[in-house]
Amino acid sequence: MLQQRDRLWHRLNGAVAAHPEPLPTPLMVVDLDAFDANAGALAQRAGGVPIRVASKSLRVPDLIRRALARPGFAGVLGFTVAEALWLEEQGVSDDIVVAYPSVDRAALTRLVSSPSAASRITLMVDDEAHLDVVDSVRSSTAVPVRVALDVDAGLRWAGQHVGPKRSPLAAVDDVLALARQVVDRPGFRLVGVMTYEGQVAGVPDDVPGQRARSAVVRRLKRLSLAQLTDRRAAVAAALGELTELEFWNAGGSGSVAESGADPVVTEVAAGSGLLVPGLFDHYRSFTPRPAAFFGVPVTRRPREGIVTVHGGGLVASGAAGRDRLPLPWAPAGLALTSLEGAGEVQTPLTGAAAAMLGIGDLVWFRHAKAGELFEHATRAHLLAADRLVGEATTYRGHGHAF
Structure with missing residues (x-):
């Protein structure tokens, strides 16, 4: 699983790098x-x-x-x-x-x-x-x-x-x-x-x-x-x-x-089983593939073993708890801190993968719930194989907040 997540990191980053124009973050991608x-x-x-x-x-x-x-x-x-x-x-x-x-x-x-x-x-x-x-x-x-x-x-x-x-x-x-x-x-x-x-x-x-x-x-x-x-x-x-x-x-x-x-x-x-958010992990009867991610860039390296990304605090509805926080997913080996969690403007991350991340590198998260992710964006970028092949407008992008 960890190797799959690292491969996903390279795949997502490669698709973003190959895009003809710089893309704003948070960057929503559907595989x-x-x-x-x-x-x-x-x-x-x-x-x-x-x-x-x-x-x-x-x-x-x-x-x-x-x-x-x-x-x-x-x-x-x-x-x-x-x-x-x-x-x-x-x-x-x-x-x-x-x-x-x-x-x-x-x-x-x-x-x-x-x-x-x-x-x-x-x-x-x-x-x-x-x-x-x-x-x-x-x-x-x-x-x-x-x-x-x-x-x-x-x-x-x-x-x-x-x-x-x-x-x-x-x-x-x-x-x-x-x-x-x-x-x-x-x-x-x-x-x-x-x-x-x-x-x-x-x-x-x-x-x-x-x-x-x-x-x-x-x-x-x-x-x-x-x-x-x-x-x-x-x-x-x-x-x-x-x-x-x-x-x-x-x-x-x-x-x-x-x-x-x-x-x-x-x-x-x-x-939810189409996009597979974090809350749909760990079912005995099935193992779907995560399909929705959002990427945010590293903007600080406060000290060794910690990086800080810009934004990230897309928290799900429901009873407040750690399971409602977004999951730092790719690269593997990152975790939220217990004191700051996922913040609106910045999120510190710890773990072994922090050492290899530089300023500007993207970290990819999974939201805890599926559709709620797209309340935070006007469009989702569509990934096929290793390329971004188009965009899809969200409800918010169409001017609606149902």
Whole structure:
């Protein structure tokens, strides 16, 4: 692995050096060879179940298009209504499911005013109040709104709820009650269900130095999948008496095989598994290839064994901790310091590799999360083999902050 990282360092630096113009930093690069390999591996793991591309984990329209052009991928899982509207207008996809409930009245007003957008975008709900918000922005129900139910997929174990704190819908009766409200309410169509088992899809389970914890995580995953299989079947049977659904979405990059194996599930979601950020290391079931990097230059050598790079502090969301910090990746043999971590304007790095780095040399990092990296840039440079072959504009580059 260390030799691979050093080879990557030379490959990235060679591509930057061969570029006809100097490139500003932080320099975002996506390795298309790794991206395509990861896409193929995801499709293989999904076993023929279609993969809906999670746009939140990419945030670069050209990369979303690239994934959708691959065999086994169909549709987008968006994160805001405004984003979904823009992707539909740009022709990126004509099948977009918004993964989270929305109370964005401005965006919802645009949705209910557009028969085309309303026919291609599905809203997520888990409360009658979400339907009320939609009705509050329209004067007519002539344009039907597509709706999916977000059903809790957490593990109930030893009196605890293990998993994302998302939907209040857990019991079959509660799911069925809201489903009836959607079906009976003019101007809405119930077309799908989502059950996102984040405690399975998004938690590493083979972490070096954490043998006992990883064993517990694997056990919780097994329990969760078994419990969720029964819960999905019960919910699906109840909903089947009420209406016919178009889709049942589940899973994430870390669980496409396991989630797709459930006979109730008709599609799985994935996005992070295409770029492979730091938080997606150390899964026992798969070993993808990191595909997204950002490079920053060495600007100081404070003393022997330490170099300081300009910037680097691109920290991920979530519970604050070291796992949210970017990883100094290439060359291998660098580490953040415990007192300064990753800074907004400078980041000191220690380790054996520091001795070989000079002023102006690039150090390449991996972000802890996938799409969040591209909130910090207007474009991503595309690497194929050992050359930068083009650029892709990010959401931010298009003038959007969804």
